Amino acid sequence: MHDNRFAVVARVGDRIADLSTPRPIIDEDRLAANISRVQSYMDEHGLNFRPHIKTHKIPALAAAQVAAGARGINCQKVSEAEVFAEAGFEDILITFNILGPQKLERLAALNDRISGLKVVADSDITVDGLSAYFSGRKPLTVLVECDTGGARCGVQMPEQAVLLARRIAAAGGLTFGGILTYPKPQSAEAVEAFIQATLKQLTAEGIACSIVSNGGTPSLFDAHLVRSATEHRAGTYIYNDRQMIRMGHCTQDECAMHVVATVVSRPNADRAVIDAGSKALTSDLQGFADFGLVVGHPEARIASLSEEHGVIDLSACSGERPQIGEKLFIIPNHTCVVSNLFDTMVFHRNGVVTRVEDVVARGLVW
Amino acid sequence: MHDNRFAVVARVGDRIADLSTPRPIIDEDRLAANISRVQSYMDEHGLNFRPHIKTHKIPALAAAQVAAGARGINCQKVSEAEVFAEAGFEDILITFNILGPQKLERLAALNDRISGLKVVADSDITVDGLSAYFSGRKPLTVLVECDTGGARCGVQMPEQAVLLARRIAAAGGLTFGGILTYPKPQSAEAVEAFIQATLKQLTAEGIACSIVSNGGTPSLFDAHLVRSATEHRAGTYIYNDRQMIRMGHCTQDECAMHVVATVVSRPNADRAVIDAGSKALTSDLQGFADFGLVVGHPEARIASLSEEHGVIDLSACSGERPQIGEKLFIIPNHTCVVSNLFDTMVFHRNGVVTRVEDVVARGLVW
Numbered sequence: 001m002h003d004n005r006f007a008v009v010a011r012v013g014d015r016i017a018d019l020s021t022p023r024p025i026i027d028e029d030r031l032a033a034n035i036s037r038v039q040s041y042m043d044e045h046g047l048n049f050r051p052h053i054k055t056h057k058i059p060a061l062a063a064a065q066v067a068a069g070a071r072g073i074n075c076q077k078v079s080e081a082e083v084f085a086e087a088g089f090e091d092i093l094i095t096f097n098i099l100g101p102q103k104l105e106r107l108a109a110l111n112d113r114i115s116g117l118k119v120v121a122d123s124d125i126t127v128d129g130l131s132a133y134f135s136g137r138k139p140l141t142v143l144v145e146c147d148t149g150g151a152r153c154g155v156q157m158p159e160q161a162v163l164l165a166r167r168i169a170a171a172g173g174l175t176f177g178g179i180l181t182y183p184k185p186q187s188a189e190a191v192e193a194f195i196q197a198t199l200k201q202l203t204a205e206g207i208a209c210s211i212v213s214n215g216g217t218p219s220l221f222d223a224h225l226v227r228s229a230t231e232h233r234a235g236t237y238i239y240n241d242r243q244m245i246r247m248g249h250c251t252q253d254e255c256a257m258h259v260v261a262t263v264v265s266r267p268n269a270d271r272a273v274i275d276a277g278s279k280a281l282t283s284d285l286q287g288f289a290d291f292g293l294v295v296g297h298p299e300a301r302i303a304s305l306s307e308e309h310g311v312i313d314l315s316a317c318s319g320e321r322p323q324i325g326e327k328l329f330i331i332p333n334h335t336c337v338v339s340n341l342f343d344t345m346v347f348h349r350n351g352v353v354t355r356v357e358d359v360v361a362r363g364l365v366w
Numbered sequence: 367m368h369d370n371r372f373a374v375v376a377r378v379g380d381r382i383a384d385l386s387t388p389r390p391i392i393d394e395d396r397l398a399a400n401i402s403r404v405q406s407y408m409d410e411h412g413l414n415f416r417p418h419i420k421t422h423k424i425p426a427l428a429a430a431q432v433a434a435g436a437r438g439i440n441c442q443k444v445s446e447a448e449v450f451a452e453a454g455f456e457d458i459l460i461t462f463n464i465l466g467p468q469k470l471e472r473l474a475a476l477n478d479r480i481s482g483l484k485v486v487a488d489s490d491i492t493v494d495g496l497s498a499y500f501s502g503r504k505p506l507t508v509l510v511e512c513d514t515g516g517a518r519c520g521v522q523m524p525e526q527a528v529l530l531a532r533r534i535a536a537a538g539g540l541t542f543g544g545i546l547t548y549p550k551p552q553s554a555e556a557v558e559a560f561i562q563a564t565l566k567q568l569t570a571e572g573i574a575c576s577i578v579s580n581g582g583t584p585s586l587f588d589a590h591l592v593r594s595a596t597e598h599r600a601g602t603y604i605y606n607d608r609q610m611i612r613m614g615h616c617t618q619d620e621c622a623m624h625v626v627a628t629v630v631s632r633p634n635a636d637r638a639v640i641d642a643g644s645k646a647l648t649s650d651l652q653g654f655a656d657f658g659l660v661v662g663h664p665e666a667r668i669a670s671l672s673e674e675h676g677v678i679d680l681s682a683c684s685g686e687r688p689q690i691g692e693k694l695f696i697i698p699n700h701t702c703v704v705s706n707l708f709d710t711m712v713f714h715r716n717g718v719v720t721r722v723e724d725v726v727a728r729g730l731v732w
Contacts, residue, residue, distance in 0.1 A: 006448045007472060007731040020468040020732055054673055076674045082372045096641070096674065097630040099691055102386040106373060122631050125690040152675055153631040153639050264463040265488050265519040273519050275462070275732065279706050283649040307420055307702055308442045308462065309518055324491040325465055336673055340645050341706070343729040363709040363729070365373040366386055366641065 010346045014353040017327060019346065021262040022276035024338050028349045030256035031238065032064075038220060038237050039068040045224040050074045050093060050213070052235030055336045057361035058345060059087035061238065072116060074215075074233045078106050079364035081117070087360075091116030093213070095145070095180065095233070097126040097153065103366070104133040111140050118177050118211075120145040122154050127167050127174070134173025141177035142168045143211060148181045148194040158197035165207050178211030178230075185218040185247060188225035195228040218247035239335040242293045243286040258295065258329040259338060261310065263322045270315040272322050276330065278305040279341060284334040293331040297322065302330070376712045380719040383693060385712065387628040388642035390704050394715045396622035397604065398430075404586060404603050405434040411590040416440045416459060416579070418601030421702045423727035424711060425453035427604065438482060440581075440599045444472050445730035447483070453726075457482035459579070461511070461546065461599070463492040463519065469732070470499040477506050484543050484577075486511040488520050493533050493540070500539030507543035508534045509577060514547045514560040524563035531573055544577030544596075551584040551613060554591035561594045584613035605701040608659045609652040624661065624695040625704060627676065629688045636681040638688050642696065644671040645707060650700040659697040663688065668696070 010019055019025075042049035051065040052074040062073050062084060072091030075081040081092045091114075098107055098119055111117045111134070121127045122145040134140045144164045147154030155161045161179055169176040179198055183191045195212055202209050214226045215233035223232040236243075239257040240250045261276035281291050283305060291302040291310065299316040314321050322328060332338045339345065340362050347355045376385055385391075408415035417431040418440040428439050428450060438457030441447040447458045457480075464473055464485055477483045477500070484507040487493045493508065500506045510530045513520030521527045527545055535542040545564055549557045561578055568575050580592045581599035589598040602609075605623040606616045627642035647657050649671060657668040657676065665682040680687050688694060698704045705711065706728050713721045 006445060007468065009731050020466060022732060079372060097690075099628055099630055100386060102373065122633065123690055126630070129691075147633055151637070152633075152672065152677055154633055156634055262465055264465055264492070267488065267513055267518075267520055268522055271517070278648070278650060278703055282644070283651065283703070284644060285649065306518065307706075311518055324463075324489055325495075337644055337649070340673075341729075363707075365375050366388060 009344045010353045010356050012353055012355060016260065016346070016348050016351045016353065019260065021260050021327065022280040023260045023346060024342055025258055025260060026239065026345055026347045027256045028347050028354050030254060031347070034238050034240060034254060034256060035065055035068050038234065039070065041221060042223070042232060043069060047223055047229065048231035050231050050233045051238065052076070052215070052233050053080060053084060053361065055235035055238055056339055056345070057359045058357045059084060059360060060357055062087075062089065065238070071231065074235070077366050078103050078110065079366055080361045081110055082106065083361040083364070085110055085114045090114045093118040093143075093233075095120050095182070097121055097123070099126060099129055104129065107140070108133060108137055111138055117141065118143060120180050121164065121168070124164070124167060127164060127171060131171035131173050137173055139173055139175045141175045143177045143180045143213065144168070146179055146181045146194055146198065148183045148191045149187050150182050150184045152182060154181065158194055158201060161198045162201040162205065165202060165209070166205065169207055176207060178209045178213065180211070180213040180215075182215045185216060186222070188219070188222050191226050192228060195226070199228060217244060218249055220249060236336060241335040242288065242331050242333045246287070252293070252295070252331065255331045257332065257335045257338065259292070259332055261328050261330060263324050263326045263328065266324050270313060272300070272312040272314055274310040274312060274328060275308060276310045277308045279307045280338070281305060281310065281330065281332050282334065282337040282341065284337050286333045288333055292333055295329040295331065297328070375710045376719045376722050378719055378721060382626065382712075382714045382717045382719065385626065387626050387693065388646040389626045389712060390708055391624055391626060392605065392711055392713045393622045394713050394720050396620060397713070400604050400606060400620060400622060401431055401434050404600065405436065407587060408589070408598060409435060413589055413595065414597035416597050416599045417604065418442070418581070418599050419446060419450060419727065421601035421604055422705055422711070423725045424723045425450060425726060426723055428453075428455065431604070437597065440601070443732050444469050444476065445732055446727045447476055448472065449727040449730070451476055451480045456480045459484040459599070461486050461548070463487055463489070465492060465495055470495065473506070474499060474503055477504055483507065484509060486546050487530065487534070490530070490533060493530060493537060497537035497539050503539055505539055505541045507541045509543045509546045509579065510534070512545055512547045512560055512564065514549045514557045515553050516548050516550045518548060520547065524560055524567060527564045528567040528571065531568060531575070532571065535573055542573060544575045544579065546577070546579040548581045551582060552588070554585070554588050557592050558594060561592070565594060583610060584615055586615060602702060607701040608654065608697050608699045612653070618659070618661070618697065621697045623698065623701045623704065625658070625698055627694050627696060629690050629692045629694065632690050636679060638666070638678040638680055640676040640678060640694060641674060642676045643674045645673045646704070647671060647676065647696065647698050648700065648703040648707065650703050652699045654699055658699055661695040661697065663694070
């Protein structure tokens, strides 16, 4: 797919400045530093680290994360797990309630194939669906997802977590693997309290809980405050983005992904239009009022996006205003959704292409 | 690509209700009715109609639009035009300022291949770039893009349009093809005034203007109010979406696209979580406060999206609340960006799959 039907994405040795735009690119040195920095933190605190591959969807990057010391990987979909199993990964946690015959069938095939497949559940219906499918087969490891304040999935109370753990432990075809949460940032205390209460009751019932899995990039460097956690999951840290800067996780210089765009119109003094719209940057605001950070033009506001145009408001710019044909480097609000738009990712060192990787796990049937 | 590496997307005759989710689907009857309704309007008013393929990116759908009476098609990118030229389309208008050697080279190859390629320009820089590339080759037809209030690309004043038309007419390798606008909705009077002033000055200078191209779905049924227009461009009308309902272009029953999602969690009485997040619905708000319309549950609010989860607030729901495992049919805020996320599109009639089409023009190098 590097040869994208009518055009080559990039060749090793090409200058980034010469590539056709819009194009997301990854800085190799920043990528390596992000992997190393987070793994060092986890090692220092004795936490197993399980990178979430949803950010990059590229097996070679997960291999680099594991080579640095990560223990297993995290996927969000059965299709992602299939791709990474094919690439040789054995310890894969899918953090999703799996429902429906197609997904269950593929999950069972995957479980037969790799040694360390794990999923989560937060309801009797999900657990019973898994059990009905896995009874009489190689057992599937299931963790109970707990809502410790993130307000997405998960049981609401430690008592419910224990009830569900007991149900999993008693169910045919299933093994209780532990508990998991995807908390809101800066909530270590509440997370720890929920986990402690759950562990206490599990212990009282004699149910062993081998994994306590915590997650998220924004508060990653506070992961050690959740003392009962045995592992931490995070995805965005590998590329970083504008949201992670705001959350205090990283600096602008630690953002490995840029979307390169070209100024294609300057209709008036205060407006520039670029060739990156919602089909390149996505509409993810992540709490911002505009759609990305233009490196070197901090006062420029990507005020609106249509599908293939981004409209930049230059009215606050005191310095040089970008001219037609000029290339801009944009730190997206959210890298993970940008990855999902492109079939290939271009990597560079100091502006020279080092490799082009297929974003193998995008665009697959869930 | 129908066989999506590890799983088949759908087979003809499958029931939509049995497909793995999340999955965008297109209702064949609504699709046909949308094509017919808009073409009839254009025919009635003697307007050439040029559908924008960015909404579907599927040659078979453009063929249906042309079979109904459309004159040529509209693309937004060189790569889209390449795909549709390969599929046999000859009259292609690319409504974008084309800059940079890679795109210009491919544009020239495309112009050699088809009879009716046209692009737009709104600056001397774009025109001079095109002229430098096309001098000595088969001439390229260039329209002047005018900003009649849409505040994206385009010259700001009729005088500038005339200056640029003159520059194109005088440039080597280029032919002046006319003027074009992508106006804001409900602005027919302002659009007509801009066009009239431009045409008057072009006539005075003896510059023929064969195409006057107006565009947009929201005010499509007011297209006849722009009396000087020779053609109208629109994309979204073929599928329609929640935004088009709000703009008064269509009803809910005229929306041909749904995203089918499964309820995977009901953590509490007021919250349902579905398996469609920003990687299925996109984060396009289009002025709404939530991320799509749940058919049959008008009081349900898709309050937030993470990548593979959608969190639905059920607190206002007076009727039945969806249960785990239940499938929901969602009208997305914006169909065009949903198309761009999926490699294949599933079509159905009365809930039974009729065909599966590759979204051929997505994911290509610009």
